Amino acid sequence: MKNKPITYKQILEKKDYLPFYVYDYDIIKGQILKLKNNLPSNVELFYSAKANPNLAILKIMNNFNLSAEIISLGELSAVKKANFKSKEIFFAGSTKTDNEFIHSFNKGVRLFSIESISELQRLNKVARNFNRKIDIIIRLNLGNDQEMKIYKYSRVSDFGIEIKDFEKILHNFSNNFSNINLKGVHFYGMSRICNSDVLIKGIDNLFSIICNLEKKFDINFKIINIGGGFESSMLKELDVLIFCKKLKNLIKKYNLNNRNIILELGRYFINKSGVYITKIIDVEKKRDSIFLTVKGLLNCLLKTLSREGENKDDFAIEIIQQSKQKTYSTVIRGQMSSTIDAFGRGFNSKFSLPKSKPGDFVIIKGVGAYGLTQALSLFGSRSIIAEFLMINNRLELIRKRSNHDDIISYQRIPKILKSKTINE
Numbered sequence: 317m318k319n320k321p322i323t324y325k326q327i328l329e330k331k332d333y334l335p336f337y338v339y340d341y342d343i344i345k346g347q348i349l350k351l352k353n354n355l356p357s358n359v360e361l362f363y364s365a366k367a368n369p370n371l372a373i374l375k376i377m378n379n380f381n382l383s384a385e386i387i388s389l390g391e392l393s394a395v396k397k398a399n400f401k402s403k404e405i406f407f408a409g410s411t412k413t414d415n416e417f418i419h420s421f422n423k424g425v426r427l428f429s430i431e432s433i434s435e436l437q438r439l440n441k442v443a444r445n446f447n448r449k450i451d452i453i454i455r456l457n458l459g460n461d462q463e464m465k466i467y468k469y470s471r472v473s474d475f476g477i478e479i480k481d482f483e484k485i486l487h488n489f490s491n492n493f494s495n496i497n498l499k500g501v502h503f504y505g506m507s508r509i510c511n512s513d514v515l516i517k518g519i520d521n522l523f524s525i526i527c528n529l530e531k532k533f534d535i536n537f538k539i540i541n542i543g544g545g546f547e548s549s550m551l552k553e554l555d556v557l558i559f560c561k562k563l564k565n566l567i568k569k570y571n572l573n574n575r576n577i578i579l580e581l582g583r584y585f586i587n588k589s590g591v592y593i594t595k596i597i598d599v600e601k602k603r604d605s606i607f608l609t610v611k612g613l614l615n616c617l618l619k620t621l622s623r624e625g626e627n628k629d630d631f632a633i634e635i636i637q638q639s640k641q642k643t644y645s646t647v648i649r650g651q652m653s654s655t656i657d658a659f660g661r662g663f664n665s666k667f668s669l670p671k672s673k674p675g676d677f678v679i680i681k682g683v684g685a686y687g688l689t690q691a692l693s694l695f696g697s698r699s700i701i702a703e704f705l706m707i708n709n710r711l712e713l714i715r716k717r718s719n720h721d722d723i724i725s726y727q728r729i730p731k732i733l734k735s736k737t738i739n740e
């Protein structure tokens with residue numbers, strides 16, 4: 317039974333949980349299959365857990381045989397709990413601590429991405445102390461002119477090892493890093509790419525650099541991680557079918573059919589499936605706009621901030637009420653008395669929404685990725701909110717809302733402050 321959009325009645329039934337997130341299983345499944353069914357057979361798909369590490373979401377990815385890309389020990393625990401096998405886990409992220417390495421060895425993480433020479437030296441030392449040989453790929457920084465240029469975000473990447481430095485370490489790699497197996501390379505250009513030509517141009521550059529390095533150093537990179545960063549918002553999305561076709565041609569052009577090519581994506585899989593639902597507490601008219609105050613915003617959804625490259629059309633906002641009426645220029649704000657706790661103010665223009673009243677529900681669509689994970693959860697000391705999965709037209713609770721006083725549970729007041737007077 318395919319899911320229908322969430323109804324007023326369904327929200328009403330869960331009103332005690334408001335605000336909350338809902339992720340639509342069918343949309344996630346559709347995104348996975350569209351890509352999986354069209355990729356060349358030597359491309360392995362990784363889900364970037366940082367986009368949404370809820371256990372139920374991770375389990376969906378695991379059920380569809382995706383591998384997992386993680387950046388912390390918390391994400392490692394989560395992907396283990398969601399049943400990912402060691403051989404399906406890849407630890408990326410800039411600069412891992414010794415403790416993160418050690419813990420990951422113990423949990424049997426398959427592969428690490430290394431982003432600097434000092435990180436590589438440190439890993440070699442930790443691995444030597446463990447008497448282990450560790451599989452890695454090196455993240456490359458292709459530099460300003462070869463970097464994928466995206467019209468929205470054309471910043472130079474700070475991450476990875478530059479080619480000239482990579483060449484230096486390749487000269488005597490196995491002697492200098494005797495506890496490391498260099499399995500390949502990793503490249504991650506940019507996020508939110510919606511033009512397949514831009515993406516393919518970056519991968520073409522990467523493949524050409526790799527083939528030259530292989531010739532020059534007489535080596536063979538078994539793993540080539542081409543990154544990802546596909547855009548998937550309410551307004552636009554990368555055409556994955558065209559991308560897959562072009563990628564197939566590129567793999568053929570460079571004769572890379574026998575390599576393990578990795579594609580790592582977060583937003584693409586989950587963003588469109590997610591909606592954030594909250595309740596209007598107050599409605600005020602000020603100057604030329606309507607201000608709706610809703611329960612929980614910035615502490616639940618960072619996208620309220622005016623962020624570079626973000627556009628109000630990336631999100632669709634709906635007021636759920638009994639009857640539709642004329643629309644008004646509207647700002648949606650949270651309860652923080654902070655100008656950044658407002659949706660619509662910093663974007664290109666305000667939202668055009670129907671007249672509403674306290675008790676109506678607001679739905680913000682296209683926020684499944686980096687919604688709760690990037691929210692300023694501690695700001696305002698409110699609860700961490702609930703999450704639901706819509707599956708077979710039923711709302712399954714996948715995260716309980718925390719209690720108000722959970723916020724104080726890991727804190728302590730030092731004894732010296734317990735009495736109101738401190739001796740000089």
Ligand SMILES: Cc1ncc(COP(=O)(O)O)c(C=O)c1O
Nearest residue numbers: 364367504507545546581582583
């Ligand atoms: C190295 C790396 N891999 C994967 C991702 C996931 O990107 P996205 O969610 O845009 O697909 C990111 C995002 O910042 C990243 O930095």
